[in-house]
Amino acid sequence: MVYLDNAATSFPKSEDVLNAMKEAFYTCGNGGRGGHPLAVKASETIYGCREVLSELFGTAPERIVLTGSATAALNIAIKGLAVGKGDALCSVMEHNAVLRPLYSVFPRRLRILDIDLNSSERSLQTATKKMKDGVSLAVFTHASNVCGIKLPVKELCEEAHRKGIITIVDCAQSAGHLPVNIEELGADVICFPGHKGLGGAMGVGGLAVHPRRELNFKTLIEGGTGTASKDRFMPPVLPERLEAGTANVTGIAALAAACKALKLESEKEESLRAEAVKALKALKGVTVYATGWDGGYAPVVAFNIDGIQSEKAAEALAEKGVFVRGGLHCAPLAHTALSTGKYGAIRASFGKSNTAEDVDALVKAVAEVGKI
Numbered sequence: 497m498v499y500l501d502n503a504a505t506s507f508p509k510s511e512d513v514l515n516a517m518k519e520a521f522y523t524c525g526n527g528g529r530g531g532h533p534l535a536v537k538a539s540e541t542i543y544g545c546r547e548v549l550s551e552l553f554g555t556a557p558e559r560i561v562l563t564g565s566a567t568a569a570l571n572i573a574i575k576g577l578a579v580g581k582g583d584a585l586c587s588v589m590e591h592n593a594v595l596r597p598l599y600s601v602f603p604r605r606l607r608i609l610d611i612d613l614n615s616s617e618r619s620l621q622t623a624t625k626k627m628k629d630g631v632s633l634a635v636f637t638h639a640s641n642v643c644g645i646k647l648p649v650k651e652l653c654e655e656a657h658r659k660g661i662i663t664i665v666d667c668a669q670s671a672g673h674l675p676v677n678i679e680e681l682g683a684d685v686i687c688f689p690g691h692k693g694l695g696g697a698m699g700v701g702g703l704a705v706h707p708r709r710e711l712n713f714k715t716l717i718e719g720g721t722g723t724a725s726k727d728r729f730m731p732p733v734l735p736e737r738l739e740a741g742t743a744n745v746t747g748i749a750a751l752a753a754a755c756k757a758l759k760l761e762s763e764k765e766e767s768l769r770a771e772a773v774k775a776l777k778a779l780k781g782v783t784v785y786a787t788g789w790d791g792g793y794a795p796v797v798a799f800n801i802d803g804i805q806s807e808k809a810a811e812a813l814a815e816k817g818v819f820v821r822g823g824l825h826c827a828p829l830a831h832t833a834l835s836t837g838k839y840g841a842i843r844a845s846f847g848k849s850n851t852a853e854d855v856d857a858l859v860k861a862v863a864e865v866g867k868i
Contacts, residue, residue: 497817497819498817498818498819498854498857498858498861499819499847499849499850500818500819500820500844500845500846500850500854500858501819501820501821501843501845502692502693502795502845502846502847502850503641503669503692503796503821503825503843503845504692504821504845505691505692505698506672506691506692506693506694506695506847506848507847507849508849509695509696509697509750509754510695510753510754510757512753512754512756512757513695513696513697513750513753513754514750515753516749516750516752516753517697517746517747517749517750519749520538520541520745520746520748520749520750521746523537524537524538524541524745524746524749525537525538526538526742526745527539527541527542527722527743527745528542528721528722528723529720529722529742538743538745541745541748541749541752542562542743542745542748543557544752545560545562545748545749545751545752545755546558546560546562546735548752548755548756549702549704549751549752549755550704552676552755552758553671553676553677553678553686553688553704554677554678554679554680554704554707555678555679555704555705555706555707556707558733558734558735559704559705559706559707559734559735560702560703560704560705560735561702561703561704561705561734561735561738561739562700562701562702562735562739562743562744562748563700563701563702563703563738563739564699564700564701564744565689565699565700565701566593566666566667566668566687566688566689566701566702567593567701568701569687569688569701569702569703570593570594570597570635570664570666570687570703571593571597571716572703572713572716572717572738573664573685573687573703573713574594574597574598574601574633574635574664575597575600575601575714575716576713576714576715576716576738577633577662577664577684577685577711577712577713577714578601578602578632578633578714579632579633579662580632581605582605582630582631582632582633583602583605583606583607583630583631583632583633584598584601584602584605584606584607584631584632584633584634584635585606585607585608585609585623585626585627585631585633585634585635585661586598586606586607586608586609586634586635586636587608587609587610587611587623587636587637587647588608588609588610588611588829588830588832588833589611589637589640589642589645589647589827589829589830589833590635590636590637590666590827590829590830591637591641591666591668591825591826591827592826592827592828593666593668593826594635594637594666595829598635602633607626607631608829609622609623609626610622610833611645611647611833613645613786613788613789613833613834614788614789614790615790616647616648616789616790616791617648617790619647619648619791620648620651620652620655623652623655624655627655627656627659627661631656631659631661632661632662633661633662633663633664634652634653634656634661634662634663634664635663635664635665635666636649636652636653636663636664636665636666637665637666637668637669638665638666638667638669638670638674638676638681638686638794639669639670639673639674639793639794639796640669640786640794640796640827640830641668641669641796641825641826641827641830641843642785642796642798642825642827642830642831642834642841642843643785643786643796643797643798643830643834644669644769644786644793644794644795644796644797644798644845645786645789645791645792645793646670646674646789646791646792646793646794647791648791649665649681649683650680650681650682653665653681653682653683654682657682662684662685662711663682663683663684663685664683664684664685664686664687665681665683665685665686665687666686666687667686667687667688668687668688668689668692669692669693669794669796670693670794671686671688671689671692671693671694672692672693672694672695672758672760673693673760673762673765673794673795673847674760674762674794675760675762676688678704678705678706678707679706679707683706684705684706684709684711685703685704685705685706685711686703686704687701687702687703688701688702688703688704689701690702690747690750690751690754693847694751694754694755694758695754695755695757695758695848696747696750696751696753696754696755697746697747697750697751698747699744699747700744700747700748700750700751703738705734713734713737713738715729715730715737715738715740716738717740717741718730718740719740719741720740720741720742721736721739721740723736724736759848761848764848765795765846765847765848765850766792766793766795768795768846768850768851768852768854768855769793769795769796769797769846771852771855772797772844772846772855772858772859773787773797775855775856775859776797776799776858776859776862779859779862779863779866779868780868781801781802781803781866781868782799782800782801782802782862782866782868783799783800783802784797784798784799785798785799785800785834785835785836785841786798786834795845795846795847796843796844796845796846797843797844797845798834798836798841798842798843799841799842799844799862800836800837800841800842801842801862801865801866802866803866804865804866805822805839806822806823806836806839806840806841806842807822807823807839807840808822809822809842809865809866810822810823810842812865813842813858813861813862813865816861816864816865817857817861818857818858818861820842820843820844820845820858821842821843821845822839822840822841822842822843823839823840824840825840825841825843844858
């Protein structure tokens with residue numbers, strides 16, 4: 497088996513992750529819901545995860561909000577920071593976890609930024625023109641989940657900050673693959689999944705808030721926090737304000753274990769992506785998308801085999817033991833921008849367990865499926 501679907505979830509998970517889940521399962525109660533040893537153990541486990549994430553992303557532990565997924569984190573951030581009657585801005589490369597909340601909150605006030613697929617500088621210039629009067633919120637993917645292009649989010653956030661625009665960065669495809677430091681990026685909020693590049697289990701994600709920026713979050717979900725139970729409203733402070741209900745302690749323990757062992761392998765993963773792009777482009781009858789971008793990539797490549805729908809091609813590749821994903825990847829505007837066609841594209845996404853032999857297996861399987 498050659499697993500090349502790490503953009504959906506990393507695989508395989510480490511023994512450390514499984515062992516942390518088992519320990520939490522047998523030793524943790526409900527964090528913040530009592531003073532007995534099991535509840536205390538859960539609280540310590542949750543705070544330990546905040547600590548390791550805060551160190552990874554460059555903020556304070558109290559500014560790490562744990563959620564059920566990156567999608568939940570993006571909804572909390574977007575809907576919680578939608579301000580007044582201002583417009584919102586995003587790019588055509590966004591995932592539906594960004595697009596749908598924005599469409600919901602800003603149905604007639606959403607400005608969508610076109611990307612020049614060969615130039616990050618020209619894309620930045622276009623964005624600067626769009627960041628004119630009336631924009632109050634900007635949301636950008638750090639790296640495309642379809643083709644891997646890395647947007648110039650640092651420069652985008654700097655320009656937005658100069659104009660008083662709140663910024664949210666979707667790090668679903670960068671966290672764990674690329675260096676992500678919220679202060680260096682200049683974002684107000686970054687959102688991340690636990691189960692992709694970070695290597696944790698499914699069911700946990702989160703958002704990190706800039707350590708020195710005060711943001712007034714409206715609450716999306718209200719409920720128990722284990723503190724200030726007499727108050728009619730959610731606590732005003734983070735993370736309690738945005739964490740109603742019982743936490744997924746086993747998943748949080750797994751994420752902490754994964755992050756403690758995390759080693760960025762950006763150069764190796766980019767090398768594999770580059771090798772795959774070069775070899776796939778050499779095959780007659782294969783189209784590879786967004787290969788001229790000058791701003792860097794996450795380890796994701798999108799391509800099609802002429803005459804075969806992407807999902808059918810992905811099924812055929814799976815029969816040969818190569819696991820990729822076909823379709824629109826929950827990012828329809830990105831596929832329109834890339835001109836992949838009605839049925840989207842095949843996506844191969846690399847992770848820490850992949851090797852050069854996996855690239856060879858992918859290219860050989862594509863050649864066989866396309867009878868090239």
